[in-house]
Amino acid sequence: MIKLGITGGIGSGKSVVAQLLQLSKIPVYIADEESKILTNTSPIIRKQLISLFGKDIYTEDGLNKKRLASYIFNNPEYLKQVNAIIHPEVNYHFQEWATKxxxxxCAIESAILFESGFNQYVDYSLMVYAPIEVRVMRVLARDKASREEIIQRISNQMPDEQKKELSDYVIYNDDIHALLPQIQDLLSDLSSR
Structure with a gap:
Protein backbone atom coordinates (compact mmCIF):
# COMPACT_ATOMS: atom_id res chain seq x y z
CA MET A 1 0.00 0.00 0.00
CA ILE A 2 1.22 3.51 -0.85
CA LYS A 3 0.88 6.09 1.92
CA LEU A 4 0.59 9.69 0.74
CA GLY A 5 1.11 12.70 3.00
CA ILE A 6 -0.91 15.80 2.08
CA THR A 7 0.13 19.19 3.40
CA GLY A 8 -0.20 22.89 2.67
CA GLY A 9 -0.52 26.17 4.49
CA ILE A 10 -3.68 27.65 5.92
CA GLY A 11 -6.13 28.48 3.13
CA SER A 12 -4.24 26.44 0.53
CA GLY A 13 -7.14 24.06 0.01
CA LYS A 14 -5.57 20.85 1.32
CA SER A 15 -8.97 19.83 2.74
CA VAL A 16 -10.56 20.26 -0.70
CA VAL A 17 -7.85 18.09 -2.24
CA ALA A 18 -8.37 15.51 0.54
CA GLN A 19 -12.12 15.47 -0.20
CA LEU A 20 -11.49 15.03 -3.93
CA LEU A 21 -9.17 12.12 -3.17
CA GLN A 22 -11.87 10.58 -0.97
CA LEU A 23 -14.33 10.93 -3.86
CA SER A 24 -11.74 9.03 -5.93
CA LYS A 25 -11.98 6.17 -3.37
CA ILE A 26 -8.71 7.08 -1.61
CA PRO A 27 -9.16 6.88 2.18
CA VAL A 28 -7.79 10.00 3.90
CA TYR A 29 -6.88 10.29 7.58
CA ILE A 30 -7.44 13.88 8.74
CA ALA A 31 -4.68 14.34 11.35
CA ASP A 32 -6.09 17.54 12.88
CA GLU A 33 -9.50 15.98 13.55
CA GLU A 34 -8.03 12.72 14.79
CA SER A 35 -5.55 14.47 17.11
CA LYS A 36 -8.44 16.35 18.76
CA ILE A 37 -10.24 13.06 19.36
CA LEU A 38 -7.10 11.32 20.62
CA THR A 39 -6.28 14.18 22.98
CA ASN A 40 -9.56 13.42 24.74
CA THR A 41 -9.57 9.63 24.44
CA SER A 42 -5.98 8.41 24.63
CA PRO A 43 -4.99 7.43 28.17
CA ILE A 44 -1.34 7.89 27.19
CA ILE A 45 -1.85 11.50 26.06
CA ARG A 46 -4.05 12.26 29.08
CA LYS A 47 -1.53 10.87 31.56
CA GLN A 48 1.38 12.77 30.02
CA LEU A 49 -0.48 16.09 29.74
CA ILE A 50 -1.64 15.81 33.35
CA SER A 51 1.93 15.02 34.38
CA LEU A 52 3.13 18.14 32.53
CA PHE A 53 0.36 20.62 33.46
CA GLY A 54 -1.66 19.13 36.34
CA LYS A 55 -5.16 17.65 36.59
CA ASP A 56 -6.84 20.95 35.64
CA ILE A 57 -5.70 20.47 32.05
CA TYR A 58 -8.79 18.23 31.69
CA THR A 59 -12.39 18.96 32.63
CA GLU A 60 -15.43 16.66 32.64
CA ASP A 61 -15.86 17.50 28.96
CA GLY A 62 -12.27 16.70 27.97
CA LEU A 63 -9.18 18.76 27.33
CA ASN A 64 -9.27 22.30 28.71
CA LYS A 65 -8.19 23.96 25.46
CA LYS A 66 -8.06 27.47 26.90
CA ARG A 67 -5.79 26.38 29.73
CA LEU A 68 -3.54 24.46 27.33
CA ALA A 69 -3.40 27.47 25.00
CA SER A 70 -2.40 29.70 27.91
CA TYR A 71 0.53 27.42 28.66
CA ILE A 72 1.83 27.02 25.11
CA PHE A 73 1.13 30.54 23.82
CA ASN A 74 4.52 32.24 23.51
CA ASN A 75 6.22 29.31 25.24
CA PRO A 76 8.02 27.27 22.56
CA GLU A 77 9.34 24.77 25.11
CA TYR A 78 5.84 23.82 26.31
CA LEU A 79 4.64 23.65 22.70
CA LYS A 80 7.53 21.33 21.86
CA GLN A 81 6.69 19.09 24.84
CA VAL A 82 2.98 18.95 23.96
CA ASN A 83 3.82 18.06 20.36
CA ALA A 84 6.21 15.35 21.60
CA ILE A 85 3.29 13.86 23.55
CA ILE A 86 0.58 14.11 20.87
CA HIS A 87 2.40 13.53 17.56
CA PRO A 88 3.66 9.99 18.30
CA GLU A 89 0.17 8.91 19.32
CA VAL A 90 -1.37 10.41 16.18
CA ASN A 91 1.28 8.68 14.06
CA TYR A 92 0.65 5.35 15.80
CA HIS A 93 -3.11 5.77 15.27
CA PHE A 94 -2.57 6.63 11.58
CA GLN A 95 -0.37 3.56 11.07
CA GLU A 96 -3.02 1.34 12.69
CA TRP A 97 -5.73 2.99 10.57
CA ALA A 98 -3.67 2.50 7.39
CA THR A 99 -3.36 -1.26 7.96
CA LYS A 100 -7.16 -1.53 7.92
CA CYS A 106 -4.26 5.86 1.43
CA ALA A 107 -3.38 9.34 2.66
CA ILE A 108 -2.91 11.50 5.71
CA GLU A 109 -3.78 15.20 5.60
CA SER A 110 -1.64 17.24 7.97
CA ALA A 111 -0.84 20.96 7.91
CA ILE A 112 2.36 20.10 9.79
CA LEU A 113 3.40 17.00 7.84
CA PHE A 114 7.08 17.98 7.82
CA GLU A 115 7.18 19.85 11.13
CA SER A 116 5.66 16.88 12.99
CA GLY A 117 7.85 14.29 11.29
CA PHE A 118 4.81 12.48 9.84
CA ASN A 119 6.54 12.69 6.44
CA GLN A 120 8.93 9.96 7.64
CA TYR A 121 6.02 7.53 7.77
CA VAL A 122 4.59 8.09 4.29
CA ASP A 123 5.94 7.00 0.93
CA TYR A 124 5.28 10.27 -0.89
CA SER A 125 4.35 13.80 0.07
CA LEU A 126 2.00 16.18 -1.70
CA MET A 127 1.90 19.90 -1.13
CA VAL A 128 -1.23 21.86 -2.01
CA TYR A 129 -0.02 25.29 -3.11
CA ALA A 130 -1.90 28.57 -3.42
CA PRO A 131 -0.48 32.11 -3.55
CA ILE A 132 -0.58 33.98 -0.25
CA GLU A 133 -3.16 36.52 -1.42
CA VAL A 134 -5.54 33.73 -2.51
CA ARG A 135 -5.02 32.01 0.85
CA VAL A 136 -5.71 35.21 2.79
CA MET A 137 -8.93 35.83 0.86
CA ARG A 138 -10.11 32.25 1.47
CA VAL A 139 -9.43 32.44 5.20
CA LEU A 140 -11.06 35.89 5.45
CA ALA A 141 -14.20 34.41 3.90
CA ARG A 142 -14.08 31.33 6.15
CA ASP A 143 -12.85 32.46 9.58
CA LYS A 144 -13.62 35.32 11.90
CA ALA A 145 -10.09 36.68 11.74
CA SER A 146 -8.52 39.90 10.61
CA ARG A 147 -6.14 40.13 7.69
CA GLU A 148 -3.30 40.82 10.14
CA GLU A 149 -4.14 37.71 12.20
CA ILE A 150 -4.18 35.57 9.06
CA ILE A 151 -0.85 36.97 7.86
CA GLN A 152 0.57 36.23 11.34
CA ARG A 153 -0.72 32.64 11.20
CA ILE A 154 0.83 32.19 7.75
CA SER A 155 4.15 33.59 8.94
CA ASN A 156 4.16 31.07 11.82
CA GLN A 157 3.96 28.16 9.37
CA MET A 158 6.78 26.57 7.40
CA PRO A 159 7.34 28.67 4.25
CA ASP A 160 5.69 27.37 1.08
CA GLU A 161 8.96 27.29 -0.82
CA GLN A 162 10.46 25.01 1.80
CA LYS A 163 7.43 22.70 1.70
CA LYS A 164 7.61 22.65 -2.09
CA GLU A 165 11.25 21.55 -1.99
CA LEU A 166 10.47 18.76 0.47
CA SER A 167 7.41 17.49 -1.41
CA ASP A 168 7.34 14.81 -4.08
CA TYR A 169 4.25 16.33 -5.71
CA VAL A 170 2.67 19.79 -5.86
CA ILE A 171 -0.95 20.52 -6.71
CA TYR A 172 -1.72 24.12 -7.62
CA ASN A 173 -4.98 25.30 -6.08
CA ASP A 174 -4.66 28.87 -7.27
CA ASP A 175 -8.06 29.39 -8.95
CA ILE A 176 -6.26 29.11 -12.31
CA HIS A 177 -5.31 25.43 -12.59
CA ALA A 178 -8.15 22.89 -12.49
CA LEU A 179 -7.83 20.49 -9.54
CA LEU A 180 -9.37 17.32 -10.98
CA PRO A 181 -6.85 16.83 -13.83
CA GLN A 182 -4.00 17.36 -11.37
CA ILE A 183 -5.48 14.78 -8.99
CA GLN A 184 -6.02 12.32 -11.85
CA ASP A 185 -2.37 12.78 -12.92
CA LEU A 186 -1.23 12.27 -9.32
CA LEU A 187 -3.24 9.08 -8.89
CA SER A 188 -2.10 7.78 -12.27
CA ASP A 189 1.54 8.39 -11.35
CA LEU A 190 1.14 6.80 -7.90
CA SER A 191 -0.61 3.76 -9.39
CA SER A 192 2.26 3.21 -11.79
CA ARG A 193 4.82 3.03 -8.98
Missing part, protein backbone atom coordinates in the same frame (compact mmCIF):
# COMPACT_ATOMS: atom_id res chain seq x y z
CA UNK A 101 -7.62 0.20 4.56
CA UNK A 102 -8.49 -1.92 1.54
CA UNK A 103 -7.15 0.37 -1.18
CA UNK A 104 -3.78 0.51 -2.94
CA UNK A 105 -3.32 4.11 -1.79
Missing amino acids: QQSEI
Whole structure:
Protein backbone atom coordinates (compact mmCIF):
# COMPACT_ATOMS: atom_id res chain seq x y z
CA MET A 1 0.00 0.00 0.00
CA ILE A 2 1.22 3.51 -0.85
CA LYS A 3 0.88 6.09 1.92
CA LEU A 4 0.59 9.69 0.74
CA GLY A 5 1.11 12.70 3.00
CA ILE A 6 -0.91 15.80 2.08
CA THR A 7 0.13 19.19 3.40
CA GLY A 8 -0.20 22.89 2.67
CA GLY A 9 -0.52 26.17 4.49
CA ILE A 10 -3.68 27.65 5.92
CA GLY A 11 -6.13 28.48 3.13
CA SER A 12 -4.24 26.44 0.53
CA GLY A 13 -7.14 24.06 0.01
CA LYS A 14 -5.57 20.85 1.32
CA SER A 15 -8.97 19.83 2.74
CA VAL A 16 -10.56 20.26 -0.70
CA VAL A 17 -7.85 18.09 -2.24
CA ALA A 18 -8.37 15.51 0.54
CA GLN A 19 -12.12 15.47 -0.20
CA LEU A 20 -11.49 15.03 -3.93
CA LEU A 21 -9.17 12.12 -3.17
CA GLN A 22 -11.87 10.58 -0.97
CA LEU A 23 -14.33 10.93 -3.86
CA SER A 24 -11.74 9.03 -5.93
CA LYS A 25 -11.98 6.17 -3.37
CA ILE A 26 -8.71 7.08 -1.61
CA PRO A 27 -9.16 6.88 2.18
CA VAL A 28 -7.79 10.00 3.90
CA TYR A 29 -6.88 10.29 7.58
CA ILE A 30 -7.44 13.88 8.74
CA ALA A 31 -4.68 14.34 11.35
CA ASP A 32 -6.09 17.54 12.88
CA GLU A 33 -9.50 15.98 13.55
CA GLU A 34 -8.03 12.72 14.79
CA SER A 35 -5.55 14.47 17.11
CA LYS A 36 -8.44 16.35 18.76
CA ILE A 37 -10.24 13.06 19.36
CA LEU A 38 -7.10 11.32 20.62
CA THR A 39 -6.28 14.18 22.98
CA ASN A 40 -9.56 13.42 24.74
CA THR A 41 -9.57 9.63 24.44
CA SER A 42 -5.98 8.41 24.63
CA PRO A 43 -4.99 7.43 28.17
CA ILE A 44 -1.34 7.89 27.19
CA ILE A 45 -1.85 11.50 26.06
CA ARG A 46 -4.05 12.26 29.08
CA LYS A 47 -1.53 10.87 31.56
CA GLN A 48 1.38 12.77 30.02
CA LEU A 49 -0.48 16.09 29.74
CA ILE A 50 -1.64 15.81 33.35
CA SER A 51 1.93 15.02 34.38
CA LEU A 52 3.13 18.14 32.53
CA PHE A 53 0.36 20.62 33.46
CA GLY A 54 -1.66 19.13 36.34
CA LYS A 55 -5.16 17.65 36.59
CA ASP A 56 -6.84 20.95 35.64
CA ILE A 57 -5.70 20.47 32.05
CA TYR A 58 -8.79 18.23 31.69
CA THR A 59 -12.39 18.96 32.63
CA GLU A 60 -15.43 16.66 32.64
CA ASP A 61 -15.86 17.50 28.96
CA GLY A 62 -12.27 16.70 27.97
CA LEU A 63 -9.18 18.76 27.33
CA ASN A 64 -9.27 22.30 28.71
CA LYS A 65 -8.19 23.96 25.46
CA LYS A 66 -8.06 27.47 26.90
CA ARG A 67 -5.79 26.38 29.73
CA LEU A 68 -3.54 24.46 27.33
CA ALA A 69 -3.40 27.47 25.00
CA SER A 70 -2.40 29.70 27.91
CA TYR A 71 0.53 27.42 28.66
CA ILE A 72 1.83 27.02 25.11
CA PHE A 73 1.13 30.54 23.82
CA ASN A 74 4.52 32.24 23.51
CA ASN A 75 6.22 29.31 25.24
CA PRO A 76 8.02 27.27 22.56
CA GLU A 77 9.34 24.77 25.11
CA TYR A 78 5.84 23.82 26.31
CA LEU A 79 4.64 23.65 22.70
CA LYS A 80 7.53 21.33 21.86
CA GLN A 81 6.69 19.09 24.84
CA VAL A 82 2.98 18.95 23.96
CA ASN A 83 3.82 18.06 20.36
CA ALA A 84 6.21 15.35 21.60
CA ILE A 85 3.29 13.86 23.55
CA ILE A 86 0.58 14.11 20.87
CA HIS A 87 2.40 13.53 17.56
CA PRO A 88 3.66 9.99 18.30
CA GLU A 89 0.17 8.91 19.32
CA VAL A 90 -1.37 10.41 16.18
CA ASN A 91 1.28 8.68 14.06
CA TYR A 92 0.65 5.35 15.80
CA HIS A 93 -3.11 5.77 15.27
CA PHE A 94 -2.57 6.63 11.58
CA GLN A 95 -0.37 3.56 11.07
CA GLU A 96 -3.02 1.34 12.69
CA TRP A 97 -5.73 2.99 10.57
CA ALA A 98 -3.67 2.50 7.39
CA THR A 99 -3.36 -1.26 7.96
CA LYS A 100 -7.16 -1.53 7.92
CA GLN A 101 -7.62 0.20 4.56
CA GLN A 102 -8.49 -1.92 1.54
CA SER A 103 -7.15 0.37 -1.18
CA GLU A 104 -3.78 0.51 -2.94
CA ILE A 105 -3.32 4.11 -1.79
CA CYS A 106 -4.26 5.86 1.43
CA ALA A 107 -3.38 9.34 2.66
CA ILE A 108 -2.91 11.50 5.71
CA GLU A 109 -3.78 15.20 5.60
CA SER A 110 -1.64 17.24 7.97
CA ALA A 111 -0.84 20.96 7.91
CA ILE A 112 2.36 20.10 9.79
CA LEU A 113 3.40 17.00 7.84
CA PHE A 114 7.08 17.98 7.82
CA GLU A 115 7.18 19.85 11.13
CA SER A 116 5.66 16.88 12.99
CA GLY A 117 7.85 14.29 11.29
CA PHE A 118 4.81 12.48 9.84
CA ASN A 119 6.54 12.69 6.44
CA GLN A 120 8.93 9.96 7.64
CA TYR A 121 6.02 7.53 7.77
CA VAL A 122 4.59 8.09 4.29
CA ASP A 123 5.94 7.00 0.93
CA TYR A 124 5.28 10.27 -0.89
CA SER A 125 4.35 13.80 0.07
CA LEU A 126 2.00 16.18 -1.70
CA MET A 127 1.90 19.90 -1.13
CA VAL A 128 -1.23 21.86 -2.01
CA TYR A 129 -0.02 25.29 -3.11
CA ALA A 130 -1.90 28.57 -3.42
CA PRO A 131 -0.48 32.11 -3.55
CA ILE A 132 -0.58 33.98 -0.25
CA GLU A 133 -3.16 36.52 -1.42
CA VAL A 134 -5.54 33.73 -2.51
CA ARG A 135 -5.02 32.01 0.85
CA VAL A 136 -5.71 35.21 2.79
CA MET A 137 -8.93 35.83 0.86
CA ARG A 138 -10.11 32.25 1.47
CA VAL A 139 -9.43 32.44 5.20
CA LEU A 140 -11.06 35.89 5.45
CA ALA A 141 -14.20 34.41 3.90
CA ARG A 142 -14.08 31.33 6.15
CA ASP A 143 -12.85 32.46 9.58
CA LYS A 144 -13.62 35.32 11.90
CA ALA A 145 -10.09 36.68 11.74
CA SER A 146 -8.52 39.90 10.61
CA ARG A 147 -6.14 40.13 7.69
CA GLU A 148 -3.30 40.82 10.14
CA GLU A 149 -4.14 37.71 12.20
CA ILE A 150 -4.18 35.57 9.06
CA ILE A 151 -0.85 36.97 7.86
CA GLN A 152 0.57 36.23 11.34
CA ARG A 153 -0.72 32.64 11.20
CA ILE A 154 0.83 32.19 7.75
CA SER A 155 4.15 33.59 8.94
CA ASN A 156 4.16 31.07 11.82
CA GLN A 157 3.96 28.16 9.37
CA MET A 158 6.78 26.57 7.40
CA PRO A 159 7.34 28.67 4.25
CA ASP A 160 5.69 27.37 1.08
CA GLU A 161 8.96 27.29 -0.82
CA GLN A 162 10.46 25.01 1.80
CA LYS A 163 7.43 22.70 1.70
CA LYS A 164 7.61 22.65 -2.09
CA GLU A 165 11.25 21.55 -1.99
CA LEU A 166 10.47 18.76 0.47
CA SER A 167 7.41 17.49 -1.41
CA ASP A 168 7.34 14.81 -4.08
CA TYR A 169 4.25 16.33 -5.71
CA VAL A 170 2.67 19.79 -5.86
CA ILE A 171 -0.95 20.52 -6.71
CA TYR A 172 -1.72 24.12 -7.62
CA ASN A 173 -4.98 25.30 -6.08
CA ASP A 174 -4.66 28.87 -7.27
CA ASP A 175 -8.06 29.39 -8.95
CA ILE A 176 -6.26 29.11 -12.31
CA HIS A 177 -5.31 25.43 -12.59
CA ALA A 178 -8.15 22.89 -12.49
CA LEU A 179 -7.83 20.49 -9.54
CA LEU A 180 -9.37 17.32 -10.98
CA PRO A 181 -6.85 16.83 -13.83
CA GLN A 182 -4.00 17.36 -11.37
CA ILE A 183 -5.48 14.78 -8.99
CA GLN A 184 -6.02 12.32 -11.85
CA ASP A 185 -2.37 12.78 -12.92
CA LEU A 186 -1.23 12.27 -9.32
CA LEU A 187 -3.24 9.08 -8.89
CA SER A 188 -2.10 7.78 -12.27
CA ASP A 189 1.54 8.39 -11.35
CA LEU A 190 1.14 6.80 -7.90
CA SER A 191 -0.61 3.76 -9.39
CA SER A 192 2.26 3.21 -11.79
CA ARG A 193 4.82 3.03 -8.98
